[in-house]
Amino acid sequence: SYHLRGVIYYGHAHFTARIVAADGVVWDYDGMRDESPVVWEADATTLLNMYHCGTKTAILTIYA
DSSP states (O other): OOOEEEEEEEETTEEEEEEEOTTSEEEEEOTTOSSOSEEEEEETTTOOOSSEETTEEEEEEEEO
């Protein structure tokens, strides 16, 4: 079976992503972030909305 592994977001001429690890941890990726571009965000079971990330909207989902 397939599981959600990532979501690409777009808004304000900028792409970001959420990466969902096999253990359910969700990481937020933003290449324009000054500090680490990848930061821990939450456990996948606690995220209520994967369609939006801040002001950005999901444009692509990745399943594996």
